[in-house]
Amino acid sequence: MDIFDTRGIKPMLIGEMRDAFDSPDYIYEIKLDGIRCLTYLDGNETDIRNKRDKKLLPHFPELSHIHKHAAKKCILDGEVFVLKNGVIDFYETQRRALMTDPFKIRIAADLYPASFVAYDIIYYNNKPVNELSLMERKDLLDSVVDESERISVSRYIEEKGIDLFQLVKEKALEGIVAKKKDSKYWFDKRTRDWIKCKIMQTEDCVVCGYIQKENNMTSLVLGQYDKGVLVYRGHVTLGASLRNLYQHDIKVTDFSPFGYVPQNNHDVVWIEPSLVCIVESMPTDKDSWRQPVLKGFRDDKSPEECENHTILTSRDSIL
Amino acid sequence: MTVAHKSAISVGLLYIPVGLYKTTRDTSVSFNQLCKDTHERVKYKKICPSCNKEVTSEGIIKGYEFEKDRYVTISDEEIEKIKTKKDKTIHVEHFAKMADIDQIYYEKNYYVVPDTGAEKAFELLRQGMLSQKEAAIAKTVMGTTEQLLVLYPTQVTIIAKTLFYQEEIQDMPKSQPKVSVDKSELDMAKTMIATMTKDFDISAYHDEYQARLREAIEAKIKGKEIVSADGNAATNIIDLMDAIKGTIDMAKSSKAGTA
Numbered sequence: 001m002d003i004f005d006t007r008g009i010k011p012m013l014i015g016e017m018r019d020a021f022d023s024p025d026y027i028y029e030i031k032l033d034g035i036r037c038l039t040y041l042d043g044n045e046t047d048i049r050n051k052r053d054k055k056l057l058p059h060f061p062e063l064s065h066i067h068k069h070a071a072k073k074c075i076l077d078g079e080v081f082v083l084k085n086g087v088i089d090f091y092e093t094q095r096r097a098l099m100t101d102p103f104k105i106r107i108a109a110d111l112y113p114a115s116f117v118a119y120d121i122i123y124y125n126n127k128p129v130n131e132l133s134l135m136e137r138k139d140l141l142d143s144v145v146d147e148s149e150r151i152s153v154s155r156y157i158e159e160k161g162i163d164l165f166q167l168v169k170e171k172a173l174e175g176i177v178a179k180k181k182d183s184k185y186w187f188d189k190r191t192r193d194w195i196k197c198k199i200m201q202t203e204d205c206v207v208c209g210y211i212q213k214e215n216n217m218t219s220l221v222l223g224q225y226d227k228g229v230l231v232y233r234g235h236v237t238l239g240a241s242l243r244n245l246y247q248h249d250i251k252v253t254d255f256s257p258f259g260y261v262p263q264n265n266h267d268v269v270w271i272e273p274s275l276v277c278i279v280e281s282m283p284t285d286k287d288s289w290r291q292p293v294l295k296g297f298r299d300d301k302s303p304e305e306c307e308n309h310t311i312l313t314s315r316d317s318i319l
Numbered sequence: 320m321t322v323a324h325k326s327a328i329s330v331g332l333l334y335i336p337v338g339l340y341k342t343t344r345d346t347s348v349s350f351n352q353l354c355k356d357t358h359e360r361v362k363y364k365k366i367c368p369s370c371n372k373e374v375t376s377e378g379i380i381k382g383y384e385f386e387k388d389r390y391v392t393i394s395d396e397e398i399e400k401i402k403t404k405k406d407k408t409i410h411v412e413h414f415a416k417m418a419d420i421d422q423i424y425y426e427k428n429y430y431v432v433p434d435t436g437a438e439k440a441f442e443l444l445r446q447g448m449l450s451q452k453e454a455a456i457a458k459t460v461m462g463t464t465e466q467l468l469v470l471y472p473t474q475v476t477i478i479a480k481t482l483f484y485q486e487e488i489q490d491m492p493k494s495q496p497k498v499s500v501d502k503s504e505l506d507m508a509k510t511m512i513a514t515m516t517k518d519f520d521i522s523a524y525h526d527e528y529q530a531r532l533r534e535a536i537e538a539k540i541k542g543k544e545i546v547s548a549d550g551n552a553a554t555n556i557i558d559l560m561d562a563i564k565g566t567i568d569m570a571k572s573s574k575a576g577t578a
Contacts, residue, residue, distance in 0.1 A: 110541075
């Protein structure tokens with residue numbers, strides 16, 4: 001039994017966010033706005049797992065044959081995403097990951113088929129390769145994958161991080177990731193060997209309640225965890241359809257999950273904190289959001305993992 | 320799959336954090352109701368026929384009709400007092416032979432999945448029950464209902480079955496009269512059954528109406544797709560990545576040339 005058989009690998013995580021930069025010690029890749037996945041490929045079978053080790057193939061059946069494009073038994077790290085009208089559509093990807101009806105999944109897979117882009121290789125030909133340097137792993141990855149419509153290898157460029165960031169911004173993509181050339185692959189670790197530079201800032205929050213406004217619009221009341229304690233984070237507009245919230249498995253409660261009622265939050269319908277959503281906003285130094293937009297819901301992250309970002313960075317700098 | 324009931328099995332000295340997951344999903348096609356002219360989703364409005372006004376949720380209270388058109392009302396506070404204390408723990412009351420539980424009490428099935436770290440205790444309970452050929456009778460609170468459960472072991476996991484309470488089971492509409500049958504008649508019935516016996520394979524059965532419905536819907540979507548196909552947009556991530564990489568490489572080489 002090795003890591004291929006036991007599954008459950010926790011991927012390496014991005015440890016820092018900052019402005020784009022140029023450096024000869026890093027390579028730069030496009031940050032694809034999809035679902036982070038580990039794919040276990042061997043001669044017979046494709047198995048795609050999200051960060052919480054949940055099987056994704058039932059939601060993305062069109063990816064069931066990508067193992068045929070891998071030369072050897074391997075574990076690849078990458079992103080599953082959906083292209084809609086030529087644009088990476090995070091909402092569509094997320095919608096699919098939450099679908100359970102096999103017929104709806106089949107229709108969606110026909111209309112907007114998903115792809116997997118691999119950016120790392122962790123296991124090759126019956127051996128873990130996480131101790132190799134990033135550049136060695138990149139070469140290996142290139143040699144293993146035979147690209148197709150459904151599986152491809154992430155392109156990278158050397159040194160020119162700022163130029164790439166500019167282009168990515170023009171194409172309205174999410175951002176770029178800088179990776180240190182000589183770095184190893186650290187399982188389940190947030191390291192500064194990987195740095196993201198994002199155009200819009202996103203944060204994961206726990207839905208703690210909602211407010212119905214007079215104009216028939218609904219706002220979500222959101223929280224994040226700070227050292228294990230759920231704290232109030234702010235509001236984001238859900239839109240006119242409360243149905244979008246109730247299609248998730250939510251339970252209304254009589255009391256605020258924060259243990260107190262935050263200011264200006266009096267007519268709130270409180271919800272048990274179990275649903276995770278993504279909020280996109282303009283980058284700002286302040287604690288509050290600038291033009292926050294609800295980007296979608298996600299089930300590959302637990303509520304407890306939605307930590308306050310400002311706290312997270314300060315903790316990182318202590319390490 | 321989302322967890323239907325986050326809980327823990329409490330049995331003797333064991334405390335096993337688990338999640339209950341539905342074993343089934345609804346695969347039948349459901350339609351939305353649309354306005355014939357605009358194709359807009361039809362909405363429900365709650366109207367009071369006396370005030371002839373729309374009533375919002377704040378304007379609605381609960382009433383129990385005890386005789387025609389006569390109601391007693393009951394407030395949310397009163398309901399709250401009666402509600403079961405929210406004890407989501409699955410308390411095992413005792414163990415029993417699976418055969419002792421009449422199948423008529425079975426309601427819904429859930430997969431029981433241990434939380435990380437609880438696998439060992441879970442496995443002990445599963446193997447213990449399996450070797451004794453016993454199942455656990457347990458109580459829990461799901462939502463607001465007090466639920467009776469039976470936990471039974473399979474080769475790979477534990478299944479939780481919710482049980483109907485005895486008062487929910489109806490009597491047979493009429494009792495079967497005693498009829499005597501001859502041995503020859505019974506032999507005939509037995510022969511018929513024997514000739515029609517084969518291994519049960521559920522995958523041989525499908526809801527054919529649903530299959531035809533899905534086919535019809537798919538055909539319609541495919542028909543529409545031709546009209547709204549998005550012509551020349553990139554359909555391939557490789558092209559997109561190569562285009563971006565190409566632009567940078569070009570910029571690099573032209574800079575190198577001028578330097």
